[in-house]
Amino acid sequence: MQKHQYEVVVVGAGGAGLTAALYASHKASTAVISKLYPTRSHTGAAQGGIGAALGNTEEDHPEWHAFDTVKGSDYLGDQEAIDFMADEAVDAVYELEHMGLPFSRNPDGTIAQRPFGGHTNNETGKPVRRACYAADRTGHMILQTLFQQSIKNKVRFFDEFYVLDLLIVDGKTAGVIALELATGEMHIFHSKTVIIATGGHGRVWEITSNAYSYTGDGVALTLRRGIPAEDMEFFQFHPTGIYRMGILITEGVRGEGGVLINGEGERFMERYAPTVKDLASRDVISRAMYLEMKDGRGIDGKRYLHMDVTPEVVNHYADVDGRKNPDGSPYRVTASDILNKLPDIIDFCETYIGINPISDPMPVQPTAHYAMGGIPTNKFGEVVVDEKNTILPGLYAAGEVACVSVHGANRLGTNALLDLIIFGKYSGLKAAEYSASEPYLDLPKEPEAFAMQQLDSIRQSKGNERMIDIAAEMKQVMFDHVGVFRVEEGMQQAVDKVRELKERFKEITIDDKGLKFNNNLIEAWELSNLIDIAEVTAVSALARTESRGAHSRDDYSERDDKNWLKHTLAWMENGGVRLGYKPVQITKYKPKARAY
């Protein structure tokens, strides 16, 4: 058992964790603990852009960005936090550029921007170019840039360490317990603050764009320590995942003029979102796709549609829409434009499905993509643990694991990367500030006991269940019944199934009994995290008898502001889930009907 002492411990080394560490390490002793080598983090898979109203090619304002985010959230986002994020966005993007991030450029040398779903000119309602991008690998550039700066600034990393438990003493944060993967050794990290930045949990669902590593580690960790999870019923299904594989096809494809086409050759989005069409919010498009497929208009009647970015089709619909370049000339693309702006998309399609998107449409279906819900925080990343937003001293969360909430019921494209940078920064600053005035708390005797007990129960389990079967059944039932469209009966079925799986999990056997790189053991732990999260998600969803953002119900098809304009809080208690609610923070944008 090794012991370490740092004022700030950051768990996770993606965009949020690295940003937090960069800011915290200037003022406080800081360690970053991550189960992955930092550059393997899922931030690197983000493609299309980071949103900020730079106005480099046309008029735009942070206020428009804020309103679009509120509207995108279906009015469940907290407006003070959203205003804060939209205001901070512009400087955050400049700061990334100053760190060397290689953004794509406009002819005048400024950062290039492209249209994205739900980004609009608030006066005309038409799409606006707000997504700052580096080809279709913006997340990769952000992750690499932050990692490079971490090396420059000599940030201390504990790579391939898996955090098992959060230590809380007298209601305050005191550290974490972690397992070193290479050796199987336990480590105690005694700290004044902990910043959780572990990312999302898309691996709950069968078809997902998310990495294997997206197993909800942070939310599960805090749930087990009595901290609630907020708005877990809101999980985004991105409209365009590669059919059956789920690999993300960026919304940037539609930003560059690509259109969705059904089995009858129709550009169906004009029926669902007459003003912005293929650039509506993700929830709106995923629902439209589901309805098209349900009515038999999938391609060849199957469960997929076409995403078409071939130059002929792009140029045809650009004419239909009257789309113009910034100089007023008609919008036109060539094959080489598509290749330059979407090189990775072309590579993915050629590698995995043998299709070149420059000449053929891509088969797509909605794919589980992003957790709007997570650990409740305020706009400084401070974790808040009840209906009154009481702060748990010394604990912070940032990035996808957190629920500020700036995304409400549906996140706008490009706001995830923005969220990482801004809330990563403020949680790092706040943690350093807190550390400067607070002492280390005495740790309890055997602080590792709770972690060891859970680990041993997996190690010593001798039943006949295999993880692969339990995982497959969970993913299936969650995709079928807690996916794009939901009804009471299906969600109840999911709750029952997940509870059955939770019991069966106690009967798993793992093959690997060793210490060194025992991924078998870690994967069992991750699966137990996913099961907890699936249960909390399904229970939260079942209770919400309305449709809002990503939570769409056939049996309650309307938004119900009278009863449901509130955040869900879910606690894991007594072997079940207890729900509570807290109000949404509404400032200047009053809820109204949402049309695109």
Place this chain on the structure above:
Amino acid sequence: MQVTLKIFRYNPEDGRKKHYDTFTLDADPTDRILDLLEQIKGSEDGTLGFRRACAHGVCGSDAIRINGVNRLACKVLVQDLKSRKVTIEPILGLPIEKDLIINMEPFFDHYRSVMPYFVNDDPPPSKERLQSPEDRERFDDTTKCILCAACSTSCPSYWVNEEYVGPAAIVNAHRFIFDNRDQAASERLEILNEQFGVYRCHTIFNCTDACPRDIQVTQAIGEVKKAIVNGRLD
């Protein structure tokens, strides 16, 4: 179809010598090699050690040797292979920890040695630094690196000389040397002009063939060599 995987095995904890295990399984032509490894780990042998994360070629976790060449397990499909018999081994030139998991630290030490970060000590402007699309294009290829180590561990010079910084480190130096916003090109060129720098490259091109991101690695190394010789950037 049936596919047979012959997989390198080594676990210092079990006392056995390095050996190969063979698994035969049903596969679809469109399955990734990574899917097959997952299937084996899930259904047949949970002790099999390998790294993975994104599963679509952008995180760089799963570089391995497939039939003797360096590839990402998630970017090779069963239908891409010439034979139904596949040999899977860890990448070469780095210490093996367990099965396909190697110790990446020597690789990252080399990477860190070339100042792989942006340097510009002038006070930044209130907005972005301007850069023309042409200047941005100059180093585009080398920004794609995902640090998977497929290039360095395919290089015979890297195998025989553990002090050689290797192709990946040079690629990452190139990314900054040719970025006209950066101010530390001459320091990096000095580092790479040393004994274990660019001149260990004998243009064998294994690295370029191995790169899962299609970076023209040998060309990038050549451009760095030229910059050292000419004492300026072209």
